[in-house]
């Protein structure tokens with residue numbers, strides 16, 4: 228008997244401050260439409276020193292975990308490129324914070340923005356072999372390029388948490404996918420740097436080339452075509468990037484299908500436009516945005532393009548389940564975004580410089596403004612508090 232495996236629940240967390248891209252454009256001497264239309268971003272999450280990828284992941288995961296689910300979790304796969312330790316996995320800190328059972332495998336996965344997709348596919352294969360297993364998959368990151376860089380408008384941050392099980396509530400993953408790896412220097416962050424290095428224009432071209440490659444390979448493997456899909460979901464470092472990806476494959480002749488795929492894309496970029504890049508989590512925030520703002524019904528097939536610079540690309544697909552809306556808390560997510568407060572450019576620049584230092588000194592962070600259940604209080608004796 229074939230086991231249906233996929234995404235059962237999704238949670239999402241982003242901190243409670245944002246920077247308006249019109250304010251940033253004015254401060255940087257750019258036309259606001261370059262950011263709003265040319266890049267396709269309206270706001271960007273501003274990450275305080277009191278949130279790192281572990282605490283953001285805990286805040287996202289706690290939305291979807293009940294005591295009964297926690298007791299059944301066998302594995303935590305944590306995709307991130309903003310790790311807090313070169314040895315100890317973020318997944319181990321997370322498992323402890325969430326109170327998961329000790330008989331859990333807890334591992335961190337790294338390949339730029341692709342890490343959570345690696346986690347999702349490994350989790351799905353694991354559950355296919357062990358159908359009673361439940362796996363927690365995380366994509367959490369802080370996208371940092373630096374003040375006054377070309378990449379600054381594409382920063383952001385947050386965490387997505389997904390529960391992967393048999394008989395999933397949201398999405399049944401197809402077992403076939405297509406992937407491609409090549410050693411490319413489009414974006415990287417050596418261990419001595421807190422900000423990424425990027426060859427921006429080149430990275431956008433590599434993204435589109437990888438999409439072309441894996442989409443062609445997927446079609447050859449499955450004999451499916453664009454007509455078999457109700458939506459395509461993209462890794463969104465900025466929303467214009469996914470728009471370019473979609474344009475690359477839209478049929479010229481078929482007007483009705485073009486309109487419905489474009490409408491689905493608009494739904495899938497709505498939340499990312501408000502948060503910015505969250506690297507590993509971006510594709511899955513876009514999926515959640517599509518579920519929240521789109522008009523899909525159970526039984527429709529969705530295509531996903533995951534891209535991690537350096538580089539790895541994967542195209543995979545899945546079938547939406549009838550009761551998918553019960554797999555996430557729509558009201559909570561709407562409130563979380565709506566309740567955020569704007570910061571000025573000067574406040575954002577100050578917060579940007581306040582990241583927990585790399586010198587190992589004992590630090591007590593000001594946590595008075597934190598509203599999230601999990602936060603970083605500082606560092607004592609070389610240990611995160």
Ligand code: CAA
Nearest residue numbers: 258260261264265266377378381427428430431434464536
């Ligand atoms: N009104 C409307 N549009 C305008 C405009 C205006 N007044 N002024 C400019 N634009 C448009 C430009 O025409 C351009 O559109 P197209 O891309 O469609 O040609 C767009 O705004 C951007 O303008 P520029 O190309 O001049 O922008 P830039 O040189 O400042 O850099 C960037 C843009 C390369 C994306 C830069 O922000 C960057 O390096 N970002 C980080 C790298 C990145 O995100 N790469 C994505 C692929 S890699 C990946 O996906 C992994 C990951 O997460 C990092």
